Structures are given as C-alpha cells and as structure tokens.
Amino acid sequence: VSAVNNKKNGKDYRGTIFLEDATVVSQVEFPGEQYILTIDAPKCALNATPGSFAHLRCHTEIPMRRPLSIMRANPATGHVEFLYKIVGEGLRSLGQLHAGDTLSIMGPIGQGFVPSAERPRKLMVGGGVGIPPMLFLAEHLAVNNNADNALVLMGSEVPFPFELVTSGIAVNGVPDNASKSIADIEALGIAARLASLQDYSGVYSGYVTQLAEDWLQSMDETERSQVDMFACGPEAMLEAAAKVASKFNVHCQLSLEEFMACAVGGCAGCTVPVHLDDGLAMKRVCVDGPVFAASTIYPDS
Numbered sequence: 001v002s003a004v005n006n007k008k009n010g011k012d013y014r015g016t017i018f019l020e021d022a023t024v025v026s027q028v029e030f031p032g033e034q035y036i037l038t039i040d041a042p043k044c045a046l047n048a049t050p051g052s053f054a055h056l057r058c059h060t061e062i063p064m065r066r067p068l069s070i071m072r073a074n075p076a077t078g079h080v081e082f083l084y085k086i087v088g089e090g091l092r093s094l095g096q097l098h099a100g101d102t103l104s105i106m107g108p109i110g111q112g113f114v115p116s117a118e119r120p121r122k123l124m125v126g127g128g129v130g131i132p133p134m135l136f137l138a139e140h141l142a143v144n145n146n147a148d149n150a151l152v153l154m155g156s157e158v159p160f161p162f163e164l165v166t167s168g169i170a171v172n173g174v175p176d177n178a179s180k181s182i183a184d185i186e187a188l189g190i191a192a193r194l195a196s197l198q199d200y201s202g203v204y205s206g207y208v209t210q211l212a213e214d215w216l217q218s219m220d221e222t223e224r225s226q227v228d229m230f231a232c233g234p235e236a237m238l239e240a241a242a243k244v245a246s247k248f249n250v251h252c253q254l255s256l257e258e259f260m261a262c263a264v265g266g267c268a269g270c271t272v273p274v275h276l277d278d279g280l281a282m283k284r285v286c287v288d289g290p291v292f293a294a295s296t297i298y299p300d301s
C-alpha cells in the first residue's frame with residue numbers, strides 16, 4: 001500500500017492511493033470498441049469518489065499504466081467499474097482480459113468533483129469517454145438525496161453502451177423528440193438526455209453542450225443562480241462547456257485529461273496552466289486535479 005500527502009484548500013489531508021492486484025469480474029464489449037470492465041479492488045472501491053481515477057497496468061509487457069475514470073465503486077462488493085474506448089495498444093490489451101484474470105491497479109487518484117450545497121440544481125455533462133465520472137457523480141448525488149432537479153446530459157458519436165429507455169421525467173428546454181434516457185439513471189429518478197450527431201432515434205441531434213445551453217436558456221435568473229455544473233469529455237467539449245457556463249454565469253467544474261506517466265504527482269508530466277486569483281500556476285492533472293474550476297482553465301470564456 002502506498003500513500004501520498006496532498007494539500008487542498010490550504011489544509012493538509014491524507015489522500016490515499018492503493019496499489020492492488022485486482023481480479024477481473026467481467027468485461028463486456030459494446031459497439032464502437034467500447035468496453036465496460038468490472039474488477040474486484042476493495043480498497044479502491046472503498047475510497048473512490050466521483051471524478052477520481054485509477055492507473056491500470058494493461059499488460060505485463062506494457063510498462064506504462066493507463067489512467068481511466070472510475071464509473072462506479074461499490075464499497076459493499078469491492079467492485080469498481082470502468083468504461084473505455086480503445087485508442088491504442090494499452091487499452092487494446094486491457095480489452096483482452098477475461099473474468100478471473102488479474103491486473104495491477106493504483107487508485108483511487110485525484111481530486112474529484114465538489115458539489116456545492118448552495119447550488120442545488122446539478123447539471124452533469126459527459127462526452128464520449130467523459131461519461132463515466134458523470135454517471136458516478138449522478139449515482140452518488142442520488143444516494144445522498146442531493147439529486148432533486150438534477151440533469152445528466154451525455155453525448156456520444158458511437159452507440160451508448162447502456163440500456164436506454166424513453167424518459168418519463170420532463171425536462172424544460174429540450175425538444176420532445178429527444179426523449180431517450182439511461183435506464184439506470186431514470187430508475188434513480190434523475191432526468192437524463194442524450195445527444196449525438198449520428199441521428200440516433202430519441203437522441204438530441206447536436207452537441208451535448210448545445211443541449212446544456214438550451215436547458216439553461218429555458219430558466220429564469222434565480223433558477224440559473226442555483227445551477228452547479230460539471231463536465232468531462234474531449235477538450236473541445238470542455239471548452240464549449242466553459243463558454244456555456246460563463247455565458248450564463250454558472251459555476252462549473254471540469255475534469256481534464258492529460259498524458260500521464262506516474263499519476264502520483266512525481267514526474268510533473270501532466271502539468272497544465274491554471275489561472276488562479278494570485279496568478280498563473282502550473283498544476284498536475286493527476287493529483288491537483290483532474291477536476292478544476294472551469295474559470296481557472298478557460299479564463300477568457
């Protein structure tokens with residue numbers, strides 16, 4: 001077991017990253033080279049929070065681990081779930097693992113999303129492989145009874161790797177024909193809508209951030225001041241999300257992706273410029289993030 005100390009809000013706290021030999025519980029392939037991997041990793045499951053990630057050794061002959069967001073973590077069963085889409089040789093190797101195989105993981109890592117009690121209308125926007133942390137956050141808010149008035153928006157250009165249902169929960173500002181939702185989220189009583197450019201039936205035709213804009217546009221000033229927005233996805237989507245948040249003066253947190261070597265704060269290979277009140281600082285996405293305030297990443301939005 002290894003641990004790192006971090007600082008957050010000026011205070012010391014002990015952020016613990018565990019090294020575990022996890023057992024694969026299941027691995028399911030979906031269209032578009034997408035996989036949902038479930039592993040048994042009890043320490044990671046117990047300590048994961050929405051927005052945190054794990055660093056996985058995909059193959060014994062690939063020395064560099066690959067970072068994946070945690071999509072679900074169940075402290076009772078010890079199971080941790082990931083959703084990933086194959087990019088290159090690391091994730092391709094991961095996709096070849098079967099139930100019963102062992103893989104080494106480090107996690108949970110990073111500073112996740114911090115929902116605000118003062119802004120009860122949660123807006124979660126996930127694009128592509130940015131969907132997993134949004135699902136984790138939505139389920140976490142529901143379990144803690146903080147999901148009233150929440151909306152989850154998900155965008156994908158390959159078929160959504162989830163069971164879809166026609167939603168019975170009305171959402172203002174969204175066209176009636178964009179009626180599909182994710183079954184697991186609908187079952188929690190949380191509104192969700194989907195977006196794509198692929199003309200999928202029941203799915204909003206456009207970018208997921210346009211859908212967010214339509215929803216915010218349909219609100220009055222008081223409602224908008226209560227919105228707490230979270231986004232994860234490709235860089236262009238994050239920039240668009242920051243612009244939408246800025247346009248409506250909504251507080252927004254973004255989860256960033258960067259190339260990562262160590263993922264525990266030691267190599268500084270993942271630093272990004274962050275615009276703080278007292279000037280520009282270089283921050284490590286792995287342990288200072290991956291979640292940052294949108295205004296500190298895109299100050300000119």
Ligand SMILES: Cc1cc2nc3c(=O)[nH]c(=O)nc-3n(C[C@H](O)[C@H](O)[C@H](O)COP(=O)(O)OP(=O)(O)OC[C@H]3O[C@@H](n4cnc5c(N)ncnc54)[C@H](O)[C@@H]3O)c2cc1C
Nearest residue numbers: 066067068069083084085087088089090091129257258259
């Ligand atoms: C915090 C975080 C969370 C992530 N969560 C997810 C997720 O939930 N699902 C998912 O599918 N993907 C996620 N990614 C992206 C995923 O880590 C990369 O797509 C993956 O590392 C690519 O590895 P590869 O071997 O398949 O591809 P290659 O292109 O062969 O990888 C080569 C090298 O580039 C690095 N690399 C390539 N693309 C990225 C990238 N976008 N970010 C960081 N490193 C990269 C790899 O780590 C490796 O060192 C996340 C990335 C980060 C930083």
Ligand code: FES
Nearest residue numbers: 263265267268286
């Ligand atoms: S990956 Fe090494 S410091 Fe972040």
